[in-house]
Amino acid sequence: MPFVKDVVTHKSISVVGLEKNTGKTETLNYVLKRLRTSQKQIAITSIGLDGERIDSVTQTQKPEIVVSKGVIFVTSEKHFFEKRLTAEILDVSNHRTAMGRLVIAKALSEGKVILSGPSDTVGVRKLISNLSKWDVDTTIVDGALSRLSLASPAVTDAMILATGAALSANIPQLVRKTLFVKQLIELEPVDAELSEQLQALKSGIWAIDKENRLHDLDIQSVFMIDKSERDIFEFGTRLYVAGAVSDKLINCLRTHKRPVELIIHDFSKVFASQLNFDAFLQGGNTMKSLFKNKLIAVTINPLAPNGLMLNTETLQKALEEELNIPVYDVMELQKDDSSLKFRE
Amino acid sequence: MRIKEAIAHISGFKFVIDALNIQSSAGRRILYALPFLKVSEDIEREIEKTEWLIEGMKEEAFSQKIALIQMKMGELRDIASTISRLKYNTILDDIELFEVKHLAILADSIGKEVKKLKLSFVIIPDLTNTIEILDPQSKKIPQFYIYDEYSPTLTSIRSEISKINQSEATDDEINALRLKEKEEEDKIRRELTQKLQPYGVDLKSALNEIATLDLLIAKAHLTKELQLTKPTFTEEITFLSELFNPEIESSLQKQGKEFQPVSISIPAMPTLITGANMTGKTVLLKSIALIQTLAQFGFHVPASSAKIVPVDRIICCMTDEQDELSGLSSFAAEMIRLNKMIEQIEKGESLLVLIDELARTTNPTEGKAIVAGVLNFLSEHKVSSLITTHYTIDIPCRKLRVRGFRLKDENVKIDIHNINNYIDYSLEESHENEVPHEAIYIAEILGISDDLLHRIKSYLND
Numbered sequence: 001m002p003f004v005k006d007v008v009t010h011k012s013i014s015v016v017g018l019e020k021n022t023g024k025t026e027t028l029n030y031v032l033k034r035l036r037t038s039q040k041q042i043a044i045t046s047i048g049l050d051g052e053r054i055d056s057v058t059q060t061q062k063p064e065i066v067v068s069k070g071v072i073f074v075t076s077e078k079h080f081f082e083k084r085l086t087a088e089i090l091d092v093s094n095h096r097t098a099m100g101r102l103v104i105a106k107a108l109s110e111g112k113v114i115l116s117g118p119s120d121t122v123g124v125r126k127l128i129s130n131l132s133k134w135d136v137d138t139t140i141v142d143g144a145l146s147r148l149s150l151a152s153p154a155v156t157d158a159m160i161l162a163t164g165a166a167l168s169a170n171i172p173q174l175v176r177k178t179l180f181v182k183q184l185i186e187l188e189p190v191d192a193e194l195s196e197q198l199q200a201l202k203s204g205i206w207a208i209d210k211e212n213r214l215h216d217l218d219i220q221s222v223f224m225i226d227k228s229e230r231d232i233f234e235f236g237t238r239l240y241v242a243g244a245v246s247d248k249l250i251n252c253l254r255t256h257k258r259p260v261e262l263i264i265h266d267f268s269k270v271f272a273s274q275l276n277f278d279a280f281l282q283g284g285n286t287m288k289s290l291f292k293n294k295l296i297a298v299t300i301n302p303l304a305p306n307g308l309m310l311n312t313e314t315l316q317k318a319l320e321e322e323l324n325i326p327v328y329d330v331m332e333l334q335k336d337d338s339s340l341k342f343r344e
Numbered sequence: 345m346r347i348k349e350a351i352a353h354i355s356g357f358k359f360v361i362d363a364l365n366i367q368s369s370a371g372r373r374i375l376y377a378l379p380f381l382k383v384s385e386d387i388e389r390e391i392e393k394t395e396w397l398i399e400g401m402k403e404e405a406f407s408q409k410i411a412l413i414q415m416k417m418g419e420l421r422d423i424a425s426t427i428s429r430l431k432y433n434t435i436l437d438d439i440e441l442f443e444v445k446h447l448a449i450l451a452d453s454i455g456k457e458v459k460k461l462k463l464s465f466v467i468i469p470d471l472t473n474t475i476e477i478l479d480p481q482s483k484k485i486p487q488f489y490i491y492d493e494y495s496p497t498l499t500s501i502r503s504e505i506s507k508i509n510q511s512e513a514t515d516d517e518i519n520a521l522r523l524k525e526k527e528e529e530d531k532i533r534r535e536l537t538q539k540l541q542p543y544g545v546d547l548k549s550a551l552n553e554i555a556t557l558d559l560l561i562a563k564a565h566l567t568k569e570l571q572l573t574k575p576t577f578t579e580e581i582t583f584l585s586e587l588f589n590p591e592i593e594s595s596l597q598k599q600g601k602e603f604q605p606v607s608i609s610i611p612a613m614p615t616l617i618t619g620a621n622m623t624g625k626t627v628l629l630k631s632i633a634l635i636q637t638l639a640q641f642g643f644h645v646p647a648s649s650a651k652i653v654p655v656d657r658i659i660c661c662m663t664d665e666q667d668e669l670s671g672l673s674s675f676a677a678e679m680i681r682l683n684k685m686i687e688q689i690e691k692g693e694s695l696l697v698l699i700d701e702l703a704r705t706t707n708p709t710e711g712k713a714i715v716a717g718v719l720n721f722l723s724e725h726k727v728s729s730l731i732t733t734h735y736t737i738d739i740p741c742r743k744l745r746v747r748g749f750r751l752k753d754e755n756v757k758i759d760i761h762n763i764n765n766y767i768d769y770s771l772e773e774s775h776e777n778e779v780p781h782e783a784i785y786i787a788e789i790l791g792i793s794d795d796l797l798h799r800i801k802s803y804l805n806d
Contacts, residue, residue: 077439084522086502088489089442092421103439108489109506 003160003297003326004034007138012128013160013296014047014143014153018181021166023301023330025063028142030299030330031160036068043131045074046115046142047124047151064112065142071107072134074127076100076116085111090134095123102127104134115142121151121199128156154266154291159185163319164301165310174310175318180274182295182323184267189292198263198290201242207235208263214240226252237261247272250280259284266291298327345380345658347641353660354637355630359591363570364562367414370422370551371558378641382654384577390642393465395574397564406461410561413457417558419450424551430544435530435537442488444540444547445478449486451550458557466557469546477539490529494536498528563643572644575635575652582610582636582696582728586648589631593646604769605648608632608744610696612653614722614729616715616737617771619746620782624769625732626662628746629698632730633660636696653696653728659685661699675705682718689725697722697729704734711735738777745774749782758789 007013015031017024028044035042044067067073067085075083077092077100087105095102097119107113118124128139143153153159161181168174189195194212205225207215215235219225225232225248232239233256240263241249250272253260262280264270266289270277280287298319302310312329319327351358366372381387400406423443430436436444448471455468475484480493492499505521566572570590586605593603606628619625635645639652661681663674672680688695702718703711712735719741722729747768758766763786784800 080439081437084519086489086525088487089438090487092439092442094421101439106487109502 010158012139012156013158014141014156016143017162019167022162022164024162027299040137043072043136043139045117079114083113165304187289195290206240208238209235356591356634367417368420370555374555394563446486448474567644575650583651612726615742617732618779620748620780623746623748655696656693699731744771
């Protein structure tokens with residue numbers, strides 16, 4: 001089977017859903033299931049608390065991940081005690097989350113577990129690198145895509161995107177939206193040294209001069225950029241925006257009529273519409289991000305929560321044509337392969 | 345006094361504490377609980393431990409072992425609260441059991457290294473029994489779960505679960521088995537906790553011994569790094585030779601300047617220190633407070649040699665921003681402090697009193713009287729004390745004077761940037777009552793306006 005063998009060639013990979021009900025958890029479970037026969041040591045964790053899990057307060061069902069024997073999983077103390085499998089504790093990290101410390105454990109039997117992980121980008125990176133202590137070959141990250149989150153799935157080497165009818169019921173529109181995200185994910189990264197420097201900046205708009213020196217432009221909010229009285233190009237036309245990238249920001253930079261190199265933290269910070277993004281690039285400007293990332297596959301869920309069902313085959317073909325990467329309907333794949341059936 | 349208070353009140357103490365490279369949070373806990381030692385023998389015993397490590401670390405092999413131990417200490421977790429839960433027989437959960445096992449195995453491995461180094465003052469109890477309880481597979485690795493080996497019932501439940509997982513069973517069937525597994529696991533946790541309970545004391549002592557060693561190693565490194573000296577203790581006269589202040593020294597070094605070490609003796613009587621402005625009187629008092637504090641917490645001290653009389657309490661009367669915040673005028677705050685000091689002296693406590701420019705915030709006539717009165721009291725009660733002043737005080741007492749602007753060079757224009765080079769910070773015995781009159785000269789060097797200087801000088805000549 002296709003993209004799963006591609007997964008283990010990466011040190012870390014995140015699975016990201018473009019919208020709720022696009023089948024992220026199914027994709028994750030499918031990947032994990034397929035990796036059961038792999039000789040590689042797999043680890044799995046999550047980024048912080050995503051919207052769904054916060055619903056533990058409202059008693060809504062939380063997605064559980066099926067972990068097979070031998071897989072290392074990382075989750076908070078709270079979720080560790082709720083696990084439905086036998087697991088050996090390898091380590092308890094000092095990293096504290098809202099739900100206690102992170103527990104690194106190895107599954108000794110197959111079973112279900114709720115994942116939670118570090119809530120900031122630095123924490124995720126540190127965790128992935130620490131896992132090498134346990135000979136982990138590939139870490140799979142359940143990547144919450146939240147613009148409010150301090151952690152971004154962009155820190156992994158590769159990514160799988162779950163999309164589907166929940167994002168748009170119109171196939172051409174769904175394809176366009178997904179393609180835009182792919183474009184953003186695969187933005188050219190800045191060099192590693194500059195990336196480290198910029199990652200340390202938590203907010204603001206910064207200019208980077210020719211000697212890679214950083215200058216704070218003292219713009220309180222991106223929404224104030226056109227109100228700024230100082231020359232934002234005082235130190236050159238290379239700018240870094242630590243926070244959200246809005247339509248307003250892009251348009252403001254575009255109207256200055258000089259080629260700007262805009263560096264963004266990662267794709268999840270882009271709020272701007274595709275229209276403005278395209279106009280920005282066409283004006284001779286460039287956009288780069290801090291992390292090198294690669295989209296290795298897209299999974300689709302043709303069923304929308306309102307009951308609307310898109311034609312899987314049409315959708316799959318349309319996406320593959322535009323994205324040039326494998327596109328799968330995970331549910332269909334499972335039907336084909338009865339030996340890998342899930343217990344739900 | 346606790347370390348926390350010393351950090352807040354003793355200038356330069358935080359700098360030294362921050363320079364300590366402690367690996368574990370338990371080590372930091374031990375640091376913050378260090379007692380302020382008042383008996384010479386206790387302090388000596390404490391300092392001897394650091395000294396022992398410093399001596400040992402001169403040897404390459406010893407030093408490498410210490411580095412290895414330090415690396416292992418990075419793994420130490422402060423599980424004091426888990427251990428006390430054990431004391432009250434609360435059933436430990438898997439994470440807590442893991443922590444106990446982790447500590448026991450780590451302590452075992454650090455203990456072996458400590459034995460090789462013959463560190464007689466670190467006694468890590470034998471935790472073999474604890475390890476055995478939590479390691480039924482005898483793997484000697486710190487991982488933990490409720491092992492199948494603990495109970496045949498558990499083994500059979502688990503094998504049933506794994507069998508049923510392969511087949512087409514319903515969720516309910518699996519959940520029923522999981523519940524049985526959970527019950528059995530709980531039973532085992534209860535048994536494990538009971539078995540571990542007698543070893544709680546040993547676990548606690550192992551944790552604290554390792555944490556203490558962590559602190560000691562950090563102290564040994566600190567001594568080398570800041571070039572501190574082993575102090576000795578006496579009942580008679582404190583004598584500090586070439587004392588310096590690490591924080592000020594480091595900040596001067598950054599500006600390309602040097603700290604001029606000063607020597608001083610402090611007998612059991614008041615000493616009045618005079619000297620022109622900018623001659624380092626305040627820094628001198630702060631450095632002495634720092635040295636006395638460090639020594640009594642069992643640290644080496646910044647001086648080339650130090651003979652110290654331990655005291656019950658160090659009283660520092662210096663400008664404090666806190667006064668204004670608490671709504672007191674500087675004069676009121678000073679008087680309240682003086683009064684506290686008097687009470688403590690009358691209670692019979694031995695003190696080291698350091699007062700910077702006593703009564704400077706009031707009129708010179710009454711100010712002088714206050715200084716004289718305090719000197720008289722301190723003299724009668726034989727209190728080791730240093731008081732700096734700009735007032736001319738003519739009652740007989742021991743007087744020291746900072747040599748000050750003795751290094752004048754006619755060819756060089758002295759200004760604010762090079763002024764330090766022309767000051768001799770050392771002290772000399774003085775028998776004159778008259779204090780140095782160099783305030784206006786210094787103001788001139790600092791470059792204040794000619795107009796103002798002219799006016800000032802016209803009044804001085806009156």
